Amino acid sequence: MADIIQLLPDNIANQIAAGEVIQRPASAVKELLENAVDAGATEIRLIISDAGKALVQVIDNGKGMSPTDARMAFERHATSKIKQIDDLFRIKTMGFRGEALASVAAVAQVEIKTRRAEDELGTYLEIENSRVVKQEPCAAPAGTSICMKNLFFNVPARRNFLKSNAAELRHIIDEFIRVAMAFPDIFFSLTSNGQEMFHLEKGSLKQRIVQILGNQYNAKLVSVSEETDYMNIYGFVGKPETARKTRGDQYFFVNNRFIKSAYLNHAVNTAFEGMIGKDSFPGYVIYIDLDPAQVDINVHPTKQEIKFEDEKIIYAFVQAAVKHALAQSSIAPSLDFTLNADIQQLDAVNKPFTTEQKDVAVSSSLYKTFTQKNQAHFIEPENKSELRHWKDFFTEPADKPARSSEQKPAPAHDPLDFLLAPKKPQLQVLTDSPLLQLHNTYIIAPTDSGFILIHQQLAHERILYNRYSVAAHGKKMASQQTLFPATLELAPADAALLNDLLPDLQAIGYQLSASGNNNFTITGIPADVLQGNETHAIELLIEQFKHFSSEVTFSRREKLVRCMARQQAIKAGQSLSQKEMFTLAEELFACSNANITPTGNPTFIEYKEDQLDRMFGK
Incomplete structure (x- = not known):
């Protein structure tokens, strides 16, 4: 009987691996942008066409590659960042798995121009179906330009699963924002179908956040900054009035890598407890720097889900840092034991307490309940007590107008004859009885x-x-x-x-x-x-x-x-x-x-x- 187990051909193996890494155009955008950051670029431009289905191009002014490196970069498991297993736990760069470019080349037509600053000529490569179809010297500026054309051209079934252009564009923008927000010292731009959507100049972290999230945040950000031997936390949280009814602008970065963590999100929410409604969500952009050995970022192909060695410590630090920031900005309630000098100038403090006023105060039954013995549980009959009118403070006058129902739209009064063909209602409310x-x-x-x-x-x-x-x-x-x-x-x-x-x-x-x-x-x-x-x-x-x-x-x-x-x-x-x-x-x-x-x-x-x-x- 013939053997039935055999090795997959390289091109099929590459396409299977690409399924993990490249799920949609936004996946390729993320990988290519991270590679540009790792190359030491100070300017990164992203150009897309047809929501990335026709073209994704990333141009950077990084260190570029030699002809051999340019070709090797598209091989599976090829990376410059890991030489031994221990390196995996000291990762400080963005990309390291060695599968990004190989996965892109397996499902798209790729062109690359790259040149190192010390080289006179650059290298031009064309790759299709994981095979190099052309390699030649070329004139090129220092840095790298990668074009990914016709995504999933060789896997039409995968292409059919892509969403509308608007939906795919939103995913691309999300990935672009996550990288751009992590590196405010790098210029980023995004151009879609010839129209520039983002032009993010280098600047401070706050400037980058406002550039991305909008000017309405400019005066509504509270700075978070805590440094310890174990970890550093910095960034910004929105003031309580910026909270939304849905999860909106919430970003966590660990060692400059965007992550998703419901656990840490809960830490921020508890720090806002009592300041926003239970159905509201605060906005924040928080960065955590800690020893790479304390975190495992290789637990998911997209690297957006990570594991901390001791996540309870991280939780406590994040919660405390946000609470401290809110208290320092006089947003969170805090105790102040210093006496304000203005209080001493108040009329009630300056006026003398006359003997007549003292006699009136001492003779009151309210005074006696606080000074005489065995008075703690004594309550006078309601008709005699000086406190018999206490309820008046908490009840509304009878002549106060009822709460207006015009604050919200009441149900429309036009009949819903267009909803259904006329039919007898299932239940009939009695019209002669009040509701x-x-x-x-x-x-x-x-x-x-x-x-x-x-x-x-x-x-x-x-x-x-x-x-x-x-x-x-x-x-x-x-x-x-x-x-x-x-x-x-x-x-x-x-x-x-x-x-x-x-x-x-x-x-x-x-x-x-x-x-x-x-x-x-x-x-x-x-x-x-x-x-x-x-x-x-x-x-x-x-x-x-x-x-x-x-x-x-x-x-x-x-x-x-x-x-x-x-x-x-x-x-x-x-x-x-x-x-x-x-x-x-x-x-x-x-x-x-x-x-x-x-x-x-x-x-x-x-x-x-x-x-x-x-x-x-x-």
Whole structure:
């Protein structure tokens, strides 16, 4: 019987290895940028075309390569950084696995021009399917230029799994930002389809952060800086008012390498405890420098997940450093035992305490409860006590106007005839009985067979989801013109996402258009959205869309509709009028699947009369 186990051909082995390292154009961008940093470059330019599918080019002014090195760099497991196994635990460079260029060459057509400063001529190489098809001397500036063309040209099945150009561009921008943020002393630029998206001059760390995240952070960053024998922590955290409802601008770097760590993220969140809401997430850019022997960065092909030798120490240091930074900036609460000299000048301190005032104070029963014996648990009858009016401090006057329900958009009053073909509602709320709002969250509505308990936020989410779904898939929603056009300025990554979402947003009633330089103009909003905060609403929508999580894969339009419904739904805690409660109940039971939200949570619970009787033993 013939043997059946055989060695894979090199080209197939390379393509399998490339599957680990090069998953999309952004993967190649990351590897090529890191190589340029390792080459000692002070200027790095990234040029992409067709979201990296047609071209990814990285040009640097680093030390370049000799003709032999240029050819060797594309061999598997070829690296200049590891000569013995111990070197693996002293890695301070970005790339070291020796698979990046080999993986790129296995799934793309590669051209490279490189020259060392001491050489008169450079080297030109063309590589295809891991084979060198041309090598010759050439004129070239000092440094290296690598072109990766037609990614996955020889693996069409892999190419079919790539997302839209806008989605792939966002991934490229993410990888570009992570490298550029780690090295503020290097010039970086990113050009996409001939348009420069980033032009990052050398500067301080804060300047680089503001260049990338936006000018709105300029006055809202708190410096973090702690040095110890074990590790150094430095960087910036955003002030509490910059916290977002979704995980936005959060960056951790260990030895200048971007990492993802839910454990360290928790350390930062706990440092902000009490200063931001439990459903909010702080922004931060934090760098950790420690001995490479204390960390293993070779546990994942992308090197974004790492292991610390003692992660509890790292956690404690990060938490303490952020807390200390917030306290020093007078953001976190702290105790100050020094007496302010201004207090001595206060009128109450300067005035003498007269004998008459003293007699009045001493004769009061309140004074006696603090000075006489056996008074600690003595409480006077309420009608005699001087404290009988204490409740007045905590109750609102009867004539105080009720909380306005205009702060949030109440359910629209137009019938949802376009949601479904006319059909009898599943449940009928009695119109001659008043509805009761409980804890400004639940609505108790009587029916002819018992009553229902409606969760106002979840119910409104179902109503809006049905409304936006119909609009997004055909019948465009009505828009209301804004009084004054609003300008929205976004980071490049968010601008690329919003460009991708424009047709879907316009379908559900938004009127906005790109006005250049990552700016957008808003001239109209959906008819049932309250005016006045259009820019914040779209920023929040983008954040929700970016961090949308579900076990089921949804289309872009479906994700947008779900995010929009969740954002615009009236929230728990908002007071509603009788008319608004009736409208909410009527519109809910006119919906298909009225009993659950799009995510599967119940919108109401029904209590039938016979069920109530059984509960009371009848």
